[in-house]
Amino acid sequence: MLDKAGIRSGVRIHADKAYCSQKHRDALKSRGIKNGIQDKAAKNGPLTRRQLQRNNLIAKARYVVERTFGSQARWFNAKILRYRGLALAHAWHTLLAMAYNLKRLPRLFADRRIITQT
Template sequence: GYKKHVLTDEQGLVEALITTPANCADTVALPALIEKSELSSGVSVLADKGYCSKKNSEYLAGRGLVDGIMLKAIRGKTLSESQKAFNRVISKTRCLIERTFGSIRRWFLGGRCRYRGLERRHTQNILEAMAYNLKRMPGLLVLEGVK
């Protein structure tokens, strides 16, 4: 199996994409994804709990990016109320990002591995992301014209 790591903008358009084997931890992919996207300093990076690690937080701080990685409870210790509130605030924005995955699955039957091999799967992921961005663009342009 394979994992698709996607960096999107606040409107859900795909900016960068990395495909890894399924046995690769999510925490390892975040720095490579950010390097690929060339984010400017001061930008908030929102990510799910899979990317939560001290190393990733330090990496984001070193690049001048705002750490918006959802917090994960440590074994035998629950999250405090302030940490839960932090996760709720992040999740309200992340739902727009997660919509990208749902739309790719719904519109293009994404998530199915049609080819064997990491390179071929990565190519499929890129084509799905391009098709998604092209399908979303007219609607976003109309919304920009309305403002």
């Protein structure tokens, strides 16, 4: 999957602890990709303080993206992809992103995050 995605070396990949395995860490390392996979506690063994801090940092970075997906799921019932094929899936996600941005636009103007030039 990493090869198909065309991810450059030096980029950090963030993922939740479901992807925490030596196989995934080795795959990232062999491609020169920085590991941003959250650590998972071993059975009957809690995470160290450093691992907890690292997981929190990764979670903060992932939240920025995950909240967008959560909002799309709530607002547009976009929990599953209803199309087969890359072209239709891409079109669906493009339209979903446009709808998401249009829904947020009034709030962005109200918060003055978007500066208009007159």
